[in-house]
Each structure stands twice: as C-alpha cells, then as structure tokens.
Amino acid sequence: MKLLIKKGRIIDPSQGIDQIGDLLVEEGIIKGIADDIPSDQYTKVFWAEEKWVLPGLVDIHVHLRDPGQEWKEDIETGTKAALYGGVLRVACMPNTVPPNDTPEITSYILKKAEEKGYVKVYPIGCITKGQKGEELTEFGRLKEAGIVAVSDDGKWVANSEVMKRALLYAKQFNLAVISHCEDPTLSQGGQINEGFFSAKLGLKGIPWSAEVAAVVRDLLLAKETGQPVHLAHLSCKEVIPFLRWAKEEDIPFTAETCPHYFSLTEKEVEGYNTLAKVNPPLRKEEDVLAIKEALKEGLIQVIASDHAPHSVLEKEIEFSLASPGMIGLQTLLPLSLNLVKEGWLNPLKLTECLITNPAKVINVEPPSLKPGKKAEFIVFDPNKTYVLGPDIIQSKSKNTPFLNKELKGITVLAVIGEKIWELNWAV
Known part of the structure; x- marks a missing residue:
C-alpha cells in the first residue's frame, strides 16, 4: 500500500531538513520527499497542512x-x-x-x-x-x-x-x-x-x-x-x-x-x-x-x-x-x-x-525520514487545543498536574512500517 502525506512541514534532524512538502511511503518504506508528489487510485492520502511531519x-x-x-x-x-x-x-x-x-x-x-x-x-x-x-x-x-x-x-x-x-x-x-x-x-x-x-x-x-x-x-x-x-x-x-x-x-x-x-x-x-x-x-x-x-x-x-x-x-x-x-x-x-x-x-x-x-x-540508530528507511514517523498538529481529561489519557494511571488542563499540540497520525494509526483522540 502507498501512503502519501501532503503539504506537511517535514522536520527531520537526521537530515537537517525543515521544509514544506510531500512524503511518500510504499510497503512501509520511505520512498521520498518532494515539493509535490502525485497520487493514484492505490494511494491513501493524508493532508498535513499546518502540521508537522516528524x-x-x-x-x-x-x-x-x-x-x-x-x-x-x-x-x-x-x-x-x-x-x-x-x-x-x-x-x-x-x-x-x-x-x-x-x-x-x-x-x-x-x-x-x-x-x-x-x-x-x-x-x-x-x-x-x-x-x-x-x-x-x-x-x-x-x-x-x-x-x-x-x-x-x-x-x-x-x-x-x-x-x-x-x-x-x-x-x-x-x-x-x-x-x-x-x-x-x-x-x-x-x-x-x-x-x-x-x-x-x-x-x-x-x-x-x-x-x-x-x-x-x-x-x-x-x-x-x-x-x-x-x-x-x-x-x-x-x-x-x-x-x-x-x-x-x-x-x-x-x-x-x-x-x-x-x-x-x-x-x-x-x-x-x-x-x-x-x-x-x-x-x-x-x-x-x-x-x-x-x-x-x-x-x-x-x-x-x-x-x-x-x-x-x-x-x-x-x-x-x-x-x-x-x-x-x-x-x-x-x-x-x-x-x-x-x-x-x-x-x-x-x-x-x-x-x-x-x-x-543508548547507541541505536534514530528514526529517520531518509528514503529507504522503515517508515517510523508521526504527524503532529501544533495548533490543536484541547483539555487533557482522564478519558483521553491512555495510561492506566492519571497522575499528572496537567489533568483537566488545557494543552496545545496533539499527534494525529502515527506510522510504523505498514501499520497506520489515525489518532483523533483530543475532543
């Protein structure tokens, strides 16, 4: 399966890049980053305008x-x-x-x-x-x-x-x-x-x-x-x-x-x-x-x-x-x-x-958006405001002073290999 992330702010410290563009994944592997990558009927498209791709x-x-x-x-x-x-x-x-x-x-x-x-x-x-x-x-x-x-x-x-x-x-x-x-x-x-x-x-x-x-x-x-x-x-x-x-x-x-x-x-x-x-x-x-x-x-x-x-x-x-x-x-x-x-x-x-x-x-290779690497990235919305209620905390425990406080910024998509999670968890 192909996954195309469109118009996100792509930030990758392993390559020193911070740019607006598209990211293409095929069969769980990063295929490339470019200003504009066309999609076809076999491609799942995720629009990432005003979001970070990390x-x-x-x-x-x-x-x-x-x-x-x-x-x-x-x-x-x-x-x-x-x-x-x-x-x-x-x-x-x-x-x-x-x-x-x-x-x-x-x-x-x-x-x-x-x-x-x-x-x-x-x-x-x-x-x-x-x-x-x-x-x-x-x-x-x-x-x-x-x-x-x-x-x-x-x-x-x-x-x-x-x-x-x-x-x-x-x-x-x-x-x-x-x-x-x-x-x-x-x-x-x-x-x-x-x-x-x-x-x-x-x-x-x-x-x-x-x-x-x-x-x-x-x-x-x-x-x-x-x-x-x-x-x-x-x-x-x-x-x-x-x-x-x-x-x-x-x-x-x-x-x-x-x-x-x-x-x-x-x-x-x-x-x-x-x-x-x-x-x-x-x-x-x-x-x-x-x-x-x-x-x-x-x-x-x-x-x-x-x-x-x-x-x-x-x-x-x-x-x-x-x-x-x-x-x-x-x-x-x-x-x-x-x-x-x-x-x-x-x-x-x-x-x-x-x-x-x-x-x-810890002497391990970091995740990277380099072509040829396993897809291991997130799409993060830095502008989304929400209240950190106990219902959206995934941990068994809720012990945080930020409980029921307003926060800004959520992960909306996570990709590991061929696994894709759309995380619409902040309401």
Whole structure:
C-alpha cells in the first residue's frame, strides 16, 4: 500500500531538513520527499497542512511498571500512551518488581513488548543486583538478552568505587550508564524543593546540593574512566556551571531534563497537591529559566518524559506518604513545543533533543525520514487545543498536574512500517 502525506512541514534532524512538502511511503518504506508528489487510485492520502511531519520520538526514561506493578501500568497500556504521544520508541527503566537485573527479566519484557506493545521497547538493566548499590549485575549477559543501557534509576549508586567499576565494565559492552542524580544522604526524607514552600507547608525539603553532589561525582568518574555518563532528569540551576565545566574539559557526558522541569515550579505543590510531587522536585522559577538556557546552550541534550505512573491509592493520600512521579508520555511533545513558541529552540534543535540525541545515548540508530528507511514517523498538529481529561489519557494511571488542563499540540497520525494509526483522540 502507498501512503502519501501532503503539504506537511517535514522536520527531520537526521537530515537537517525543515521544509514544506510531500512524503511518500510504499510497503512501509520511505520512498521520498518532494515539493509535490502525485497520487493514484492505490494511494491513501493524508493532508498535513499546518502540521508537522516528524520521525517518531525516542523517550529513554520511561517506567512501564511491568513486571510486578501492573496496577499502575503495563507494557500494553504504557506503549499505547507512548503511541498517542508520538513516542515510537521507549527505553524502560529497571526498577520493576523484581528489578531487571537478570537476562530472564529482560527477555520477559521483550517478549511481552513483541506480543502486546504498540511501539518499540528497549529494556534498561540494573547497574547493581537488586538495585542495592553493592554488587554489579552481569552486563554482558544482560546485553546479550537485549538491554541498551544500565541504570539504578530511582536510586543513585552512592558507592563511588562501585560506580567507577560500573563505568569501566559498561565500556567493554558499549552500554550507556544512566545515573539518577541524587545523593540520598542529602535528600533523605525530603518531599519537595527546600525553601519557602517546604517551610510554609511544614514538609522536609530536598536541597539542590543533593543533585549537584551526585552530578559532580559522576562527572569526575567519567573523566577518570573515559566512559560517558548520562545524567538523568536534571532540575536545578546550580548544576549548570558544572555541565559547562565538563564540556570545556571534554569529559564524556550527556544530560537530560524533563518537561515538568521547564514547565512548572514548586508553586504547584501548594494545597499539598500530590500530583506535583516528583523526584527530583519541582524547583523555582530561576531553575526553570536555567534549564531552558542549558537546553539552548546544548549543555542539556536530551528531553525525556520520566513517565512514572501511580494509582489513585498512591497519590490521593497524605503528602508525605504519596509516591513521587507523574505520567508524561502524552504531554512530552506538547510541553516541549513551548520551547519553540518561546524562542528557546528552533524545531530542528527541539527534535534533536527528542529523537536523535536520545537514540545516540543508548547507541541505536534514530528514526529517520531518509528514503529507504522503515517508515517510523508521526504527524503532529501544533495548533490543536484541547483539555487533557482522564478519558483521553491512555495510561492506566492519571497522575499528572496537567489533568483537566488545557494543552496545545496533539499527534494525529502515527506510522510504523505498514501499520497506520489515525489518532483523533483530543475532543
């Protein structure tokens, strides 16, 4: 079958193109891009005027909760949420129950993703057995089973000698090492950002030093070992000078942030709003500005959702007992689009942060609109305004501070090979 996308704004960071034109797909393969491609009776035509045509997004920080916590999310619902968000590849974190520290768990994830998944799933394995921070997992066997990276996400590997060995070990297998940047000795018991609101609400604060201390240690180990470290979900302005220093020193690293860290501030927790409880916490307006500036400067190269589903029972309780985290697969692109609207990034730079750069971190070839490549793209309407109601959230969990809020920008079409989804989900 032929599919012809007409008059869309075609943006492909892998080719550096941003142009109005047509895109032709035949039998699930990209055939070409041109100003005007004629159709015939055998061609399905999709008009994309005033819409963006992009390679599928690559989100390297997703919690699918499968195995073990399927009441929050599972591979089927999580990947469906990804599809509706225009995310056609997800890398899932290993803090499942049991954690992904053996080839058997990796194989389970891949098998279920093959049977039930809507999009490509890349498992991430644990750095340490049981995520206890003590004994390294068998990176080689995990990679043979299918992992693309290692992380103890949710926990920082506090033992520096263990983390150093992890970096050296990962180097042998060309595996990315993803660090949850939070020193627990500084953040233990913390609920929200340390400052005015933690004092006002009587909640223990999490200081920025917890993030900075972890980042600096990890950068020093990356410098010593020569193995890149990927710094996850950065949130505070104080960390930025150290990223700049690392770049000047040619230390191998990549850095990531999430839309909530450049879209929301700690004010969201007023009224003990558990939907705004995340880890690391939402911070101040000056931190939001610093994160945007770091994206513009290229010090932060990746935007990921940190999609962290939790059930009502884990959110509609006392603030100190509520689980931290928010869903984010369906809001990843709409919220990131604001960086373009506000002039921080142009569309090509934004799509690098959402597609090519995250793919590079986990050492996979990014989706592309190049002729001859498998069709793996979306059509995104940046002008569609809608309310994010619970009925249009595809995740099992609805824990987002954007619930019932007005958003702008939706994915209206997703194509993976010969599979075509028309996603008229925002009403």
